[in-house]
Amino acid sequence: MADIVRSVKGTRDFYPDEMAVRRWMFDIIRDVSTRFGYQEFDGPCLEFIDLYAAKSGEELVKEQAFVFSSPGDDMLTLRPELTPTLARMVAQRQYEIPMPLRWWSIGPFWRYENPQRGRTREFFQWNIDLVGTEAVAADAEIVAVAASFLKETGLSSDQVQIFVNNRRLMDDALSTINIAKELRHDVFKVVDKLDKLSEKEWRAYALEIGLTEGQVDGLLNLVNDQDLFMKSDELVEFFELIKIFGVEDYVTYSPKVIRGLDYYTGTVFEAFELGGASRAILGGGRYDNLVSDVGGNRLPGVGFAMGDVVIELVLRDAGVIPEKLGHKPQVLVTVFDETMLPESLKIAEEIRMAGYRAAVYPEADKLGKQFKYADKLDISVAVILGPDELNENLVAVKNLKTRDQVTIGRSELIKQIEKFLPSLP
RNA sequence: GUGCCUGUAGCUCAAUGGUUAGAGCGCCUCACUGUGGAUGAGGAGGUUGAGGGUUCGACCCCCUUCAGGCACCCCA
Missing domain, CATH: 3.30.930.10 (Bira Bifunctional Protein; Domain 2)
Structure with a gap:
């Protein structure tokens, strides 16, 4: 450190x-x-010091500006105003x-x-x-x-x-x-x-x-x-x-x-x-x-x-700054194992096309670890796609805030995510 | 440029000049090989900002230095 x-x-x-x-x-x-x-x-952020000599307060340029000479020997300053x-x-x-x-x-x-x-x-x-x-x-x-x-x-x-x-x-x-x-x-x-x-x-x-x-x-x-x-x-x-x-x-x-x-x-x-x-x-x-x-x-x-x-x-x-700012992902698509990665990527792209911010866990890992990760990032919805779901063309969607989880047909995916995401921040 | 205060684990802080510098939180692992916030068990992590001095012995006292915070100055 x-x-x-x-x-x-x-x-x-x-x-x-x-x-x-x-x-x-x-x-x-x-x-x-x-x-x-x-x-x-x-x-520009860089100006000749001469620009400030005429006008600004004396102290502003002489004592408060970052002034330095360039390799070409020009006297430059990082603009103070x-x-x-x-x-x-x-x-x-x-x-x-x-x-x-x-x-x-x-x-x-x-x-x-x-x-x-x-x-x-x-x-x-x-x-x-x-x-x-x-x-x-x-x-x-x-x-x-x-x-x-x-x-x-x-x-x-x-x-x-x-x-x-x-x-x-x-x-x-x-x-x-x-x-x-x-x-x-x-x-x-x-x-x-x-x-x-x-x-x-x-x-x-x-x-x-x-x-x-x-x-x-x-x-x-x-x-x-x-x-x-x-x-x-x-x-x-x-x-x-x-x-x-x-x-x-x-x-x-x-x-x-x-x-x-x-x-x-x-x-x-x-x-x-x-x-x-x-x-x-x-x-x-x-x-x-x-x-x-x-x-x-x-x-x-x-x-x-x-x-x-x-x-x-x-x-x-x-206290007027809104609580939830920024653009964290709304949906985390988990990766069950390495063979499932392509399917997870496909699903994530589908979610993005629908206008939601979706991230894929970048590697196969214990689901618990992936959930924990989603938790720390304050992601509200997780999508789980394991062999069971894949075989029957299903997908599991979990609301991480309420712990509700449903297994639905792939075609219902976006509709289900919409239900779990109350409002777009 | 001037003055005051503060530097100990990733963070917040303990530790009369006296064993091996501790705690909480956080982090990692496990209980839990298809499910997160809780709980429990274990683990990693420190040249006590740096350098010098005093002392049998320094996180603690002194000096120097660096860094940070606050205030003056000035301004947004």
């Missing part, structure tokens, strides 16, 4: 049970994305792609961080973007997609909420309490920290970046004003539209949501598990310059990203 080469730190093995959960989540993501008219796309790739792909065909474009993607990403609960070094991320429009309806649609996903997984609006704010509104509001423009970037960071620090620590942090006591008080009033959104025509319209999308239960205004990243310009939002850990399930917002950094013309858009690790924890905690 000690000789088995271990897996790379921060990566995960997906055994069939875990893979089934991942498949289930990804299927919901695909269903929701495509239902809203989004097209799937993907880029999708947006720069999306920006490049859009810029390359900026005047060919019909705008606005609706694209979505799910794939692996890598960040060199210390793994802990809810965070790995290799993870999957769902990205979805609506690019080429500044319409508020686009913002509402993207949030509606996020809400629809959460709803579809079985999470209730008591368990999860999407909090929405607007950077422009916050900018105006900060002006009313006389916070200088140069401080905005830092102030956004301060607001972002609000729920992560104690009030005392938070106040100290706010003062440290250069705010006065009066400004800190003003800021506190601001971020506790649940009606602040009424001062923003954009947000008023946004929430009207959210009602029409039918997801208003899942969406709330919050002046505390601001997002750390610099490139957001308008609507910003984050989904949180309520009551549980306060880590964001997904986050996104409106940006004005998707492609200008990679050499395109100004192109506004709105989108969000969701990692698979946190959402899976939330889904697990909420």
Whole structure:
């Protein structure tokens, strides 16, 4: 055992049970994305480091990306996020792609961080973007997609909420309490920290970046004003539209949501598990310059990203992951002895043609062992074909759940299996 | 990058510094050569993460190192 080469730190093995959960989540993501008219796309997992130098947060590339030189001495990186790739792909065909474009993607990403609960070094991320429009309806649609996903997984609006704010509104509001423009970037960071620090620590942090006591008080009033959104025509319209999308239960205004990243310009939002850990399930917002950094013309858009690790924890905690996932065989065809193997194979093929998942025990062995095997795989039906049955053109079918066994004519086989398999999972 | 905690059988864990490191579960065999979950009997499986030190004696104490977990940082 000690000789088995271990897996790379921060990566995960997906055994069939875990893979089934991942498949289930990804299927919901695909269903929701495509239902809203989004097209799937993907880029390479390897990119030149230059792609990220311009745009992403400094720390993301310098300290959190897997960077290495290729045998040809190119500086490459395993993609830590999708947006720069999306920006490049859009810029390359900026005047060919019909705008606005609706694209979505799910794939692996890598960040060199210390793994802990809810965070790995290799993870999957769902990205979805609506690019080429500044319409508020686009913002509402993207949030509606996020809400629809959460709803579809079985999470209730008591368990999860999407909090929405607007950077422009916050900018105006900060002006009313006389916070200088140069401080905005830092102030956004301060607001972002609000729920992560104690009030005392938070106040100290706010003062440290250069705010006065009066400004800190003003800021506190601001971020506790649940009606602040009424001062923003954009947000008023946004929430009207959210009602029409039918997801208003899942969406709330919050002046505390601001997002750390610099490139957001308008609507910003984050989904949180309520009551549980306060880590964001997904986050996104409106940006004005998707492609200008990679050499395109100004192109506004709105989108969000969701990692698979946190959402899976939330889904697990909420107990909404279905019990029986995956595609184990439904029927095991036993092999009585070596001479019977061809007949068993024939029967299995017959069952498959009828649309059931059937596996043949691959060799002749004690029936008890074969049953035990079926048991461990949670297979519900076994087919037994011995010399007695073969001589009279019969076959025995056993319901492993109820222990009922019947011997019937070969032509009745499928009908009997149907009786024993109540519903297709 | 920083801090804290933990490494003993496949898994979950025991074992005052003192014989040959144990248990439950799991695994294999048999009771049961045409029938599984139960029961009983037997069996396999360990360089106690690795290296060094202290000691008459180390799973236990000390140092180093590796790995894992958690938290900070940052973010999905």
